[in-house]
Amino acid sequence: MEFKDYYKVMGVARDATEAQIKQAYRKLARKYHPDVSKEPNAEARFKEVGEAYEVLKSPEKRAAYDRLGSGPRPGEDFRPPPDFGSGFEFAGAGPSGGGEDYSDFFESLFGRAGAGANRGRHHFDTGRGEDHHAKIMLDLEAALQGGSRSFTLRMPELDADGRLAMHERVLNVQIPKGILPGQTIRLAGQGSRPPQTAGQAAAPDGDLYIEVEFQPHPLYRIDGRDLYLDLPVAPWEAALGAGVKTPTPGGVVDLKIPAGSHAGTKLRLKGRGMPASPAGDFYVVLQIALPPASDEKTKAAYRALSEAMPFNPRASLGV
Amino acid sequence: MSLPDETYLTGEIFDERSALSVNDLTRMFAVDERRIVEWVEEGVISVIEVDGAHWRISGTQLRRARIALRLERDLGVNPAGVALVLELLEELERFRREHGRGRS
Numbered sequence: 001m002e003f004k005d006y007y008k009v010m011g012v013a014r015d016a017t018e019a020q021i022k023q024a025y026r027k028l029a030r031k032y033h034p035d036v037s038k039e040p041n042a043e044a045r046f047k048e049v050g051e052a053y054e055v056l057k058s059p060e061k062r063a064a065y066d067r068l069g070s071g072p073r074p075g076e077d078f079r080p081p082p083d084f085g086s087g088f089e090f091a092g093a094g095p096s097g098g099g100e101d102y103s104d105f106f107e108s109l110f111g112r113a114g115a116g117a118n119r120g121r122h123h124f125d126t127g128r129g130e131d132h133h134a135k136i137m138l139d140l141e142a143a144l145q146g147g148s149r150s151f152t153l154r155m156p157e158l159d160a161d162g163r164l165a166m167h168e169r170v171l172n173v174q175i176p177k178g179i180l181p182g183q184t185i186r187l188a189g190q191g192s193r194p195p196q197t198a199g200q201a202a203a204p205d206g207d208l209y210i211e212v213e214f215q216p217h218p219l220y221r222i223d224g225r226d227l228y229l230d231l232p233v234a235p236w237e238a239a240l241g242a243g244v245k246t247p248t249p250g251g252v253v254d255l256k257i258p259a260g261s262h263a264g265t266k267l268r269l270k271g272r273g274m275p276a277s278p279a280g281d282f283y284v285v286l287q288i289a290l291p292p293a294s295d296e297k298t299k300a301a302y303r304a305l306s307e308a309m310p311f312n313p314r315a316s317l318g319v
Numbered sequence: 320m321s322l323p324d325e326t327y328l329t330g331e332i333f334d335e336r337s338a339l340s341v342n343d344l345t346r347m348f349a350v351d352e353r354r355i356v357e358w359v360e361e362g363v364i365s366v367i368e369v370d371g372a373h374w375r376i377s378g379t380q381l382r383r384a385r386i387a388l389r390l391e392r393d394l395g396v397n398p399a400g401v402a403l404v405l406e407l408l409e410e411l412e413r414f415r416r417e418h419g420r421g422r423s
Contacts, residue, residue: 029394035386036408050393131347133385148327174329182382185330209347210330211385221416228416 003078004105006052006065014066018057025053051106061110078105129192129206136210138175140217144249144275146177173210178276180225185210219247225280227273232289233257238265248272248282255284263288333378338367341374347381348388361398363387363405 007014010024032039032046039045055061102110134153142149151171173185191206214222221228231246241259245252250272257267265286273280293299333339341355358364364380364387383405390396390404 026394033390033393035389036404046393131349172327174327176329176332179332180334182379184333184378184381186333187328187330190328207347209381211382223416 001078001104006055009048009052021056051102128203129194131206132191132208134210137213137215139215142175143179146175149175178274179212181214183212225274225276228283230287231284232287235288261286335377335379337378338375357398362402363398
């Protein structure tokens with residue numbers, strides 16, 4: 001198992017004060033929070049930081065962790081000492097920072113229950129099971145075509161002893177054609193089972209809410225229900241007009257480029273966006289691709305063009 | 320709760336056509352009504368129909384509510400701060416879309 005240097009993760013000294021640790025956590029959490037961050041691996045980094053903070057903010061856990069020393073040398077395997085944590089009592093503080101998903105290292109030291117079972121949420125005595133929330137990342141193609149997809153969800157659940165355990169399950173979900181990012185799917189009865197009271201009728205299970213987001217697509221951008229594609233065209237295609245081929249989600253189509261188009265010209269293909277109801281549109285945004293003057297012939301063509309027309313691209317700058 | 324592998328679940332979609340009540344949201348997010356009212360007052364989520372005392376909330380607002388919950392929990396941002404973050408995020412997304420060849 002890999003030893004985790006929580007001080008290094010947080011970028012603080014081993015003798016950092018509680019205030020310094022909190023400050024470091026806040027700064028890193030803002031940087032890597034999956035809702036605001038576009039950093040690569042933001043989610044993984046955010047979890048790592050949350051886990052480090054979970055240990056370092058608690059005087060008991062931190063003291064126990066400190067007794068491990070600075071860990072094995074790089075590449076060496078780490079095994080927790082058998083007496084780890086003896087003499088410390090870990091209070092079950094609610095997890096911070098998305099940290100329901102801890103590393104093996106953390107769990108070997110503090111157990112899964114170390115994360116604390118108290119979610120700090122308002123409890124409603126409706127008798128019903130708790131609702132759960134999950135997020136899935138869909139490929140655009142899956143949303144365009146619809147159809148069934150399997151997802152593996154990891155959820156913390158309380159076991160019979162009231163301890164928090166990670167529960168993994170596979171869900172097969174029917175993805176409706178034309179689903180859009182930011183929409184929510186509710187799967188009734190797929191949340192928690194309520195605690196059973198002997199002699200009483202079983203209360204209904206909670207629901208599972210799935211937040212849908214899309215993986216970035218190599219060609220298309222999505223805005224609401226519309227799709228955008230940057231389509232490169234040659235300068236003469238834009239100037240003179242042309243028929244070109246363009247990819248669309250429904251397949252390659254022939255597109256007429258009107259004469260006098262320029263970079264940024266938007267062409268709309270009605271109803272060829274997301275197959276929602278009503279369907280979105282597909283926008284082609286023209287980009288002018290400049291042919292390289294790589295040989296004598298093209299250089300001569302460029303020279304002929306410059307002689308043929310007085311063109312000052314900087315006229316609007318007053319020079 | 321566990322189902323045979325062959326079973327495909329069909330869910331209910333929440334989008335701009337869904338009209339949720341304050342109660343629906345308190346249940347979904349396990350928060351109390353005061354929190355929902357605060358979110359509405361601070362502009363974290365918007366109300367689509369005020370029919371006397373009855374608020375209806377569009378399914379598109381659920382994403383904002385979820386982000387609010389996470390930012391409050393993870394970063395200690397208050398509802399006014401969340402509203403500001405959401406506005407800036409929207410602006411950033413618009414900017415990326417228009418200028419970014421934004422494949423982020």
